[in-house]
Amino acid sequence: MSSPHSPAALPAPTVAQAVAAVAAGGVIGAWLRYTVATAAPIAAGSFDWTTFAINVLGSFALGALISYLTQRRFRHPLWRPFLGTGLLGGFTTFSTYAVEAQSLLRVGHAVTxxxxxxxxxxxxxxxxLLGIALMRRALRA
Known part of the structure; x- marks a missing residue:
């Protein structure tokens, strides 16, 4: 028998609901990234510690989130697209990381x-991996 909080008791979201969840989370995540990036700008042609920190923090949060959502009985089907794909996908910026690496190469900073x-x-x-491990440990406690 399933509990009222189990995934079986919740209807699967429609495509429109999932897209809306991703879009809403993405708006919030991109706004957060923009806020952090404008608060800590970097000089052109240098190692971008801000983007580095955003991507590492976002990866930690994604590991913890996925660990939490897969180990808990209450898993509303829209949390993963809203928080994972949307919010953390909008917050992290691996496309900017690639462009910044290209920019470093263009100005002759190949090693950097x-x-x-x-x-x-x-x-x-x-x-x-640390986010996953720490969340697993916290959920066992």
Whole structure:
């Protein structure tokens, strides 16, 4: 028998509902990213610590979120698209990270570009795994 909070008790969202959830979360996430980026601007042709921090923090949050949503019985079907794809997808900015790496290459900072690409990717993966592990531990407690 399913509880009132189990996924079986909730109807599957329509495509329109899922798209609306992603769009609403994306607006909030992009606004947050814009707010952080404008509060901590960087000089052109330098390592963008702001984008790096946004992507690593967003990866940590996504790992924790997915861990939470997959381990809890209450999983409304719109939380994942709203928070994961929408909010955190809008907050993180891996497309900007790629453009910034290209810009570093254009101005002759190849070593910085490689460090930026590899460092962001490695730290984002570690952050996501850490988010998963810490959420699992918190949910067991």
């Amino acid at each position: 570009a490689v460090l930026y690409l590899a460092g962001t990717l490695a730290c984002a993966v570690v952050a996501a």
